Amino acid sequence: MNKLLKFCSLVDRANERIGRAAAWLGLLAVIVCAVNAVVRYAFNLSSNAWLELQWYLNAATFLLVAAWALKRNDHVRIDVIAGKLSLRAQACIDILGGLLMLLPACLIIAWYSWPSLVNSFHIQEHSSDPGGLIRWPVRLLIPVAFTLLALQGVSEVLKRIAYLRGLAPYPIEQHRQESA
Amino acid sequence: MSLELMAPLMFGGLVVFLLLGYPVAFSLAFTGLFFGVVGMQLGLLHPSLLQALPERVLGIMANSTLLAIPFFTLMGLILERSGMAEDLLDTIGQLFGSIRGGIAYAVVFVGALLAATTGVVAASVLAMGLISLPVMMRYGYDKRLASGVIAASGTLAQIIPPSLVLIVLADQMGTSVGDLYEGALIPGLTLTGFYALYVLVVSIVKPAAAPGCPPEARTLRGRALALKVLTSMVPPLVLIFLVLGTIFIGVATPTEGGAMGASGALLMALAKRKLGWDLLKQAVESTATMTSFVIFILVGSTVFSLVFRGVNGDLWVEHLLSGLPGGALGFLIVVNLLIFFLAFFLDYFEIAFIMVPLLAPVAQKLGIDLVWFGVLLAVNMQTSFLHPPFGFALFYLRSVAPKSIRTADIYWGAVPFVCIQALMVTIVIAFPGIVTSHVSKAAGAIGGSAAEELRRQLGAPAGAGEAPKDDAAAQIDRMLKQEK
Numbered sequence: 001m002n003k004l005l006k007f008c009s010l011v012d013r014a015n016e017r018i019g020r021a022a023a024w025l026g027l028l029a030v031i032v033c034a035v036n037a038v039v040r041y042a043f044n045l046s047s048n049a050w051l052e053l054q055w056y057l058n059a060a061t062f063l064l065v066a067a068w069a070l071k072r073n074d075h076v077r078i079d080v081i082a083g084k085l086s087l088r089a090q091a092c093i094d095i096l097g098g099l100l101m102l103l104p105a106c107l108i109i110a111w112y113s114w115p116s117l118v119n120s121f122h123i124q125e126h127s128s129d130p131g132g133l134i135r136w137p138v139r140l141l142i143p144v145a146f147t148l149l150a151l152q153g154v155s156e157v158l159k160r161i162a163y164l165r166g167l168a169p170y171p172i173e174q175h176r177q178e179s180a
Numbered sequence: 181m182s183l184e185l186m187a188p189l190m191f192g193g194l195v196v197f198l199l200l201g202y203p204v205a206f207s208l209a210f211t212g213l214f215f216g217v218v219g220m221q222l223g224l225l226h227p228s229l230l231q232a233l234p235e236r237v238l239g240i241m242a243n244s245t246l247l248a249i250p251f252f253t254l255m256g257l258i259l260e261r262s263g264m265a266e267d268l269l270d271t272i273g274q275l276f277g278s279i280r281g282g283i284a285y286a287v288v289f290v291g292a293l294l295a296a297t298t299g300v301v302a303a304s305v306l307a308m309g310l311i312s313l314p315v316m317m318r319y320g321y322d323k324r325l326a327s328g329v330i331a332a333s334g335t336l337a338q339i340i341p342p343s344l345v346l347i348v349l350a351d352q353m354g355t356s357v358g359d360l361y362e363g364a365l366i367p368g369l370t371l372t373g374f375y376a377l378y379v380l381v382v383s384i385v386k387p388a389a390a391p392g393c394p395p396e397a398r399t400l401r402g403r404a405l406a407l408k409v410l411t412s413m414v415p416p417l418v419l420i421f422l423v424l425g426t427i428f429i430g431v432a433t434p435t436e437g438g439a440m441g442a443s444g445a446l447l448m449a450l451a452k453r454k455l456g457w458d459l460l461k462q463a464v465e466s467t468a469t470m471t472s473f474v475i476f477i478l479v480g481s482t483v484f485s486l487v488f489r490g491v492n493g494d495l496w497v498e499h500l501l502s503g504l505p506g507g508a509l510g511f512l513i514v515v516n517l518l519i520f521f522l523a524f525f526l527d528y529f530e531i532a533f534i535m536v537p538l539l540a541p542v543a544q545k546l547g548i549d550l551v552w553f554g555v556l557l558a559v560n561m562q563t564s565f566l567h568p569p570f571g572f573a574l575f576y577l578r579s580v581a582p583k584s585i586r587t588a589d590i591y592w593g594a595v596p597f598v599c600i601q602a603l604m605v606t607i608v609i610a611f612p613g614i615v616t617s618h619v620s621k622a623a624g625a626i627g628g629s630a631a632e633e634l635r636r637q638l639g640a641p642a643g644a645g646e647a648p649k650d651d652a653a654a655q656i657d658r659m660l661k662q663e664k
Contacts, residue, residue, distance in 0.1 A: 019469075020465060026468045031439075037433075037439060038440075054247060059241035066473075066476055072469060075205055076477065077203050078198050078204060080201075080570070081199055082199075101202055102210075104213060105209040108233070112231055116235070
């Protein structure tokens with residue numbers, strides 16, 4: 001179990017680093033988008049590459065932050081019933097949910113995204129708009145993000161098993177943030 | 181098992197899985213995949229169905245409307261921490277303080293002003309709860325009135341543009357964000373008026389519940405007060421122009437408006453020397469995690485709806501809802517009751533991502549105007565923030581309210597405002613004109629249409645003229661109507 005918990009803390013730290021770093025890409029997206037709008041209005045210039053960069057950056061942010069958000073328990077739950085259960089029961093739900101819901105879903109999406117990535121790389125797929133960006137880097141984000149999410153899912157399951165066996169504290173840091 | 185049974189089973193399964201309390205995004209995705217695999221095993225679904233998944237995810241990534249979510253969130257978080265709300269409340273409170281119920285009016289007014297600046301409920305409620313609530317308690321306001329008016333005014337951010345709810349709804353219904361913004365403007369302002377009216381009624385019926393402040397509470401008077409009011413109004417008005425002005429005039433898309441607003445907020449915080457490294461880091465990280473979980477719910481619901489449509493679930497829902505007695509009106513009443521009820525348990529984005537894709541096609545088939553339908557749902561969903569016991573506005577207020585205010589006071593204080601909300605839903609159903617007469621139909625269809633062009637031309641003088649910035653949009657529309 002100790003080795004497994006070491007694996008957990010490795011995954012946790014890696015995903016936290018990736019998440020914190022990716023968050024800044026969101027700020028970059030804000031700046032790119034505002035500059036795009038101003039430049040288009042002031043100089044009547046617009047570039048598809050810069051317009052596409054906005055969503056490339058935003059996609060990278062929300063996909064790469066997802067695993068860290070799972071660790072922070074930021075993903076919204078409907079806790080009308082579950083909130084009233086004991087911590088042990090909640091841990092059981094999260095173990096079952098992690099193994100039966102999260103893992104299969106992530107792996108299926110990652111698995112199916114692979115062929116289109118390989119294909120896109122081979123044909124050097126570009127955006128259909130003139131001057132648009134090359135596509136494979138954003139396609140690569142899908143399998144990468146869902147694999148990271150799956151790893152974090154495994155870590156969350158292991159931490160809860162450790163908790164049930166009395167080897168570790170309850171793993172949730174409580175900080176619910178605004179929903180609007 | 182036949183195909184007809186799959187859709188009801190799938191929907192039932194979704195309810196059960198969601199209630200287990202595992203994160204919504206993954207419960208949705210799992211329900212979709214589970215029934216997808218079962219359907220393939222039974223030969224009801226084509227094996228290639230799930231291969232469409234990566235393209236769907238890519239579609240969400242490339243969706244430029246959803247880009248507005250992180251932009252407006254970042255803007256709200258930066259403003260919350262740079263103290264704009266505090267300045268406004270202090271000065272407007274002084275301005276209205278001496279009349280009966282004055283601070284309550286100030287809260288309603290500042291709530292509307294903040295709502296037109298950002299789309300974030302939490303920021304408004306926290307700021308008003310921290311600043312106005314203690315003041316109201318000190319001068320003997322009724323606890324329920326004080327907490328109710330703060331929570332309700334905070335939720336105005338959900339209906340007055342630029343609201344995140346409207347962005348998400350527009351995306352899910354396939355209408356333009358700009359049209360929804362314009363449609364929601366009058367209902368949002370009407371609602372603000374109703375809140376103020378409620379304060380007025382209380383101050384007449386129960387004068388002790390909403391007293392005026394004694395003269396010694398006003399530290400500023402005369403010219404000093406006037407100056408302070410003017411200076412504190414400048415930042416929100418500039419931001420409102422940056423965001424709403426550019427959107428309504430047609431210079432910027434809502435997404436760009438969001439980026440302009442966020443940049444403006446950053447510059448403003450920088451100018452006030454409030455933008456430290458820690459603040460920026462916190463705001464950027466909170467924005468990223470919030471965006472991530474909201475968009476992941478959309479990813480989950482996309483997986484669900486891909487399979488749900490595969491088993492003809494959309495036809496099932498349509499059959500269920502279009503067969504209601506009373507046609508379109510019957511549909512509207514049932515849908516609104518359903519959403520009102522669901523709002524007790526679900527957040528607005530859960531309703532928007534799960535329910536709206538099922539409801540919008542039926543509404544369209546029944547000949548219901550989607551912009552009007554969207555505004556109607558938005559007003560209805562606004563209550564999800566006010567519903568005891570799970571309303572978020574109430575949670576936020578509880579977290580900053582002094583101990584002397586019991587949770588029961590906050591709950592009871594919200595009840596009259598939930599009733600006002602229900603009244604507003606009825607009014608929007610009864611008088612569609614307050615939404616639709618405001619929105620030019622042609623503008624919704626094609627971006628470069630004549631009306632949009634006209635608006636752009638008319639917009640320039642109105643925006644540059646003497647008129648207060650937040651009235652610019654209304655003025656453009658008046659001019660537009662005269663042209664017709």
